[in-house]
Amino acid sequence: MVRTVVVHDEELMRSALVQLLRSEGTLEVSSMSPGAGPPDQDALPTDVWVMDGDCLWGPGQAHDEPFRSRCGDRLVVLTTAKRPGILRRAFDGGALGLVDKNAPAHRLITAVHTVAKGQRFLDQTLTVALLEGAEMPLTTRELSVLSLASQGAPMAEIAARLHLSRGTVRNYMATAIRKVGARNRVDAIRILQSAGWT
């Protein structure tokens, strides 16, 4: 039996994924909320983690050390080709399994068994998106500026929080808009969010 833990922030979807994985009879499945933090040292060892990509704890959190040090690379992330940012972060974070949310259920079960053996599982439908989203187009600074703007912060506040002048913030913003091929600030935020970069 492969010991599998499902991580999802909505209890109903968590239970549904647990039922799906149990249906085959070869997996021993439990679940946890991402908010519960890294699992207890005393918890039973887990062979494979299954996590909804939208529940990764914000940008870069797939790399979150306390969690990663416990779960290692035996991680299957569920996402779609429309979210190259999440795909890329999961891949760069070392997740062995990437499964398309639009795939049939047996693909997820195959992915869990593959990752349990320490092998990589990558849905073909996600490969192109992963290659296209090869690199985050923005620098850390440009991303910070857009990320604060997306939370509704005005220019002056962004400048103050990043210890920059307003002119510099305006320059970062203009460069970011151009780089992602957006028509304006709102458009740039929309593009980054839908790709899963912020």
Place this chain on the structure above:
Amino acid sequence: MVRTVVVHDEELMRSALVQLLRSEGTLEVSSMSPGAGPPDQDALPTDVWVMDGDCLWGPGQAHDEPFRSRCGDRLVVLTTAKRPGILRRAFDGGALGLVDKNAPAHRLITAVHTVAKGQRFLDQTLTVALLEGAEMPLTTRELSVLSLASQGAPMAEIAARLHLSRGTVRNYMATAIRKVGARNRVDAIRILQSAGWT
């Protein structure tokens, strides 16, 4: 047996919800993609529809006539208290069941049985959000302006598409920002989107 159809746009989550509903043994469960459009006239009659609120076909689509005329009010919508816009649209659209995605699985099964009898099922955790989101704060025009802006359209394009002058668009925008208590345009879009109004 209550004949239940799950509607979700991601196949994996659709299969997972089907497994969850089947686990109790009193429901006959099938599923469809929202993209598949309203069900065939020749399809077997359905007692209850279960639908993810995030998969409603955009603003107002819970009211979509071809679908509504087939599914009637025997509809259970899954959402969270953080999405008063979706809650409100589902409620106003006549959905009898509103289930919190953070509820335990047996709540959903109870909801399906309750709605199958033509009775209302409303998760307590959603009641407050439903009352708070009592009314959409914006007029149709103000919402159209913000909705186009959220897709990245510049002011001139919004004016052209709505057959308004730029000054009028600016006025609608300013009123909308004030009404939702936002700090600026990006903030107003963020507030409306996270509440599920656009």
